[in-house]
Amino acid sequence: MTDRSIELEVLRYNPETDSEPYWQRYSVPHHHEWVVLDALNHIKENIDPTLNYRWSCHMAVCGSCGMMINGSPKLACKSFMRDYENLIRVEPLAHFPIERDLVTGMDDFVSKLARVxxxxxxxxxxPVEEGEYRQTPAELKRYKQYSMCINCMICYSACPEYGLIPKFLGPAAITLAHRYNLDSRDGGREQRQEEVASGEGVWECTFVGACSEACPKHVDPAGALQQVKIASTIDWFKEQxxxxxx
Amino acid sequence: MAKSNKPIVWGPFAAGGTVTAFVTPVLILLTLLAALGHVPDGLTYEGMHGFASHWLAKLAIFAVITLSLWSSAHRLRSTFFDFGLRRDKQIATIVYFMAIIGALASLMFLYCI
Structure with a gap:
């Protein structure tokens, strides 16, 4: 049921016609059960079909609809409009280049992910005939939390270090490296350490902790990075x- | 990509952070109590002097002071960087040098006790 309308201010940018991004305001109905993504879909379907944004699952699984909502990186499908005042400002994820409207360029993150x-x-x-690689529930539990990452890049947007040092490998990539390092079936840690323990890797993290606060899947990347630092420090002293x- | 040598500064920083989190609040409390004239019985000057005379106690005091100083120096270095001061090498040299001076000073004091 619509009880009132709410103002949505969206950062628009079309590289073919605009020299710089600008704010555009839309008035949308307020439904108690609506999330910000519902409001964007309402705009796209009823007010302005030129609005661009990414989304797919509408249930915090695909990781496509990350955006800045009132200055904080959030999943639009997990941010209820009832939790905001009468004006909601929506921008593309911070620290990433804008491609068009709320769509950002993911190339940097994807290439970093591949490196780890x-x-x-x-x-x-x-050989397949020898059967599967078996794992106990206790072995699964060691890394399960870190496997919940949906690559939404919200942690990169929250991380002030990534904003300052774009070459920083970043929270999600290092956390996923950690996830596989912790897996009892895996033997690739040495290869991953080449990237993770390098100057551009885990050592750029100063443990601000913003990634873990922002993470919509409660992966706790900051915790993973501190564990990686301890393990890398032990490695270093052993090597010396x-x-x-x- | 070459592995970083950061562990040499991060190792003592992490150890110092842990020590600081546990020990420093207690030390501040005890110092404040002493400053306000409420010296706990076991912490009189003579008692503490006797404690610090033992080599094991000296080692513990030295470790607490040195690791805490190093931890603060490293945290200060990161903070400077986060605030936009990008002369990391110079800042690192200054803050670590100050921590080392503090460590040497504590070594001298402990030696003289």
């Missing part, structure tokens, strides 16, 4: 020690 090899690298390849002992 976020997939199982078995210790030893075995073994080179002295030679």
């Amino acid at each position: 090899k976020p997939y199982l690298i078995p210790k030893q390849d075995k 020690l073994s080179s002295w002992l030679k």
Whole structure:
């Protein structure tokens, strides 16, 4: 039931016609059960079909609809309009280049994700006939939380270090590397450490913790990064020690 | 990509952060109590002096002071960077140098006790 209308201020940008982004205001009905994504869909269908934004699942699984809502990075499908005042400002995710309206360029994140090899690298390849790689519930529990990442890039938008140092590998990529490092079936940690323990890797993190506060899936990337730092520090001292002992 | 040598400064920083989180609030409380004239029985000057005379206590005091100083220096370095001061090498040199001076000073005091 519509009880009132609400103002939505959206940052618009069309690289073909606009020299810079500008704000456009829309008046949308307020429904108690509506999220910001519903309001955007209402605009697209009824007011302005030229509005561009990404979305797919509408249930915080696909990770497509990350955007700045009143200055904070959020999933539009998880942000209820009833939790805001009469004016909601919607912008593309911070720290990423705008492609068009609320659509941002993901190339940097995707290439970083590929660099940390976020997939199982078995210790030893075995033929299919030998059966599956088995895992106990306790072994699953070690990494399960870090496997909940939906690549929505909200942690990159929240991270002030990524804003300052664009070459920083960033929260989600390092957390996913950690997820596979913790997997009992995996043997690829050494390969991932080449990126993760480099100057552009985990050491750019100063433990601000904004990533974990913003993460819509409660992955706690900041916690993962601190564990990676401890493990990398132990590695470093071990390597030094073994080179002295030679 | 080459692995970073950051662990050499981060290791003592992490250790210092842990020590600071546990020990510093207690030390502040005790110092404030002493400053207000309520010195707990076990913490009289003579008692503390006797405690600090033992080599094991000296080691513990040195570790607490040095790690806390290093932790603060490293945190200050990150803070400067976050506030937009990008001369990281110079800032790192200054803050770590100050922490080392503090560590050496505590070493001297402990030696003289």
